[in-house]
Amino acid sequence: MSPLIQSFVAHFGEMGSRWGINRTVGQVYALLFLTERPLNAEELAESLGVSRSNVSISLKELEGWQLVRLTRQPGDRREYYSSLGSVWDIFRAVAAERRRREVEPTLSMLRQAQLESPADPADRHAQRRMEEMYELAELANGWFDELQRLSPESLVQLMKLGSKVQKLLVLKDRTLAVLAQGDGVAR
Amino acid sequence: MSPLIQSFVAHFGEMGSRWGINRTVGQVYALLFLTERPLNAEELAESLGVSRSNVSISLKELEGWQLVRLTRQPGDRREYYSSLGSVWDIFRAVAAERRRREVEPTLSMLRQAQLESPADPADRHAQRRMEEMYELAELANGWFDELQRLSPESLVQLMKLGSKVQKLLVLKDRTLAVLAQGDGVAR
DNA sequence: CCGAATGTTCAGTATATACTGAACTATCGA
DNA sequence: TCGATAGTTCAGTATATACTGAACATTCGG
Structure with a gap:
């Protein structure tokens, strides 16, 4: 593992503990998150310096959280895991x-x-x-x-609006009324 | 402790563990949350069946989270703790x-x-x-x-609006424009 | 200034959790 | 059908964390 990846993996191992997730689970996930190509249990155990059994249990845990996807490569019996898309x-x-x-x-x-x-x-x-x-x-x-x-786009928009949303709230009823009157879009 | 209080305290002890907070800390807080009058270390230790030192450390931890307030009663040297208001x-x-x-x-x-x-x-x-x-x-x-x-009231309002906020978002720019034109409130 | 009451700290111990390695199961290719 | 490879399970062990009880510090009333 490169230092860049190392620091991220270590950080999430630490953070995991604080969130009631154990270190290995956090690290396995962090590594999958950063790596483009899916990894198998062997590679994960190797990179993180933990036993295969530990990786196996951690992957099961992550599957329980629906955080990893199992993919199979044609002509390879091993199970490859990757993190969710975005x-x-x-x-x-x-x-x-x-x-x-x-x-x-x-x-x-x-x-x-x-x-x-x-x-x-x-x-x-x-x-x-x-x-x-x-x-x-x-x-x-x-x-x-x-x-x-909501779509991610709408959420981003909402978040960017931040506390200005309050203005919309304060005026909500009138706003909707005005718009309804204006062109009949809102109801 | 009555069964009602007992079940709440036990639940938050359990939940605490999942959140990286230890059981005693969770229980101490839960009990303070439910009890109207402030409690001292002695009472907490007694009710929860743990040692005074454990309570002492837990209270320090809760102070670190700014979750409890220390109050003093006139003519009593003991430190009384209560949970935050709302x-x-x-x-x-x-x-x-x-x-x-x-x-x-x-x-x-x-x-x-x-x-x-x-x-x-x-x-x-x-x-x-x-x-x-x-x-x-x-x-x-x-x-x-x-x-x-935002004030709690505004937040409640926002939450109650739920995903209908999207309508406001979609129309946001026009909304603000219309209102500005209408009576000059928004800017 | 002394003794009692309160709060804190800490070394030792108990308990819970994580982790390993080996045994086991399942599956594939030859 | 057998051997090799992959994955799982689990008993035992290591490690981390929680908890206790006793010693210590502090503060107050007398």
Whole structure:
């Protein structure tokens, strides 16, 4: 591995640990991300200096996250892996998976808590706090879901607009009304 | 601890691990979040069944994340901790801290990589991938930064709008023009 | 200034997680 | 059908992280 690639791989190994992903998984992914041609388990183990079994498990983990694609080369029995196409695809895959694994169970737990009718004042307060959290989490969850449906171009546009979006928000109702009146495009 | 509180605390202990936060830290925070009145180290250790030293370290960690506030009660030498006010505050604090600890170093590493002029084609490809990542990360980073400046109310409004924001985006330029013409509010 | 109460630090230990190497399974080509 | 190659699984081990309990530091009231 060249120093350039090395530093990226090492960094993502480190970052992985902070995100609850283990170092090898992070490094395998980082290397696949940077490398144009798909790599097989042998090459990955070799480059990263870890065992084949470790690579095998890491690849399974990455498949669970839908972050790598398995490709086969004609006339070669080995399995070649490559990372998803664009950074957008990666972002979406990670967001989707995190939601499934972390957000959904949390929402479900919070929902469950709302079904109780505690007599104890402390419990009542706790329940209110959970409700507060539930409402925001639910809202954010739905929002992310919707944003994911937007094209990357629209998202980029939205992000570039930044906080100026507030102007549109403030004027939203009138805006839509004006436009509707103007030429009938909006409804 | 009541069963209601227990289940929440246990859940966040678990979730903490997945987020690179250790179980005790997650549990201490969860308990503070649910409890109306501030708690001292003794009470936390007692409720969670862990040692005082463990609580002490966990509280320091939470202070590092700016997630808890230290309050003192008149005529009591003990330090009482409480969680930040609203879920929004928490969200902001976590986002800000994650950016500082994880996003910034990553951006800096990626920026560094752009300064090289590698001869090797593999390195050139790697560099292009890193550039791709850098651009998106930079954009998303800036966006988050701007969103944080919006009031919770505006954010809620934006989230509720969901993907319908796209309509506003598509029409953005004309929208602003029409409004400007209409009454001179937008610029 | 002393003793009790509170908070911090740290060495040692427990626990959890990652990783290896070897055994095993599956599949292909000859 | 056999040997070689690829992939998987798993028991054992290494490593990292969390946690405890005791020693230490600090602060307060008397």
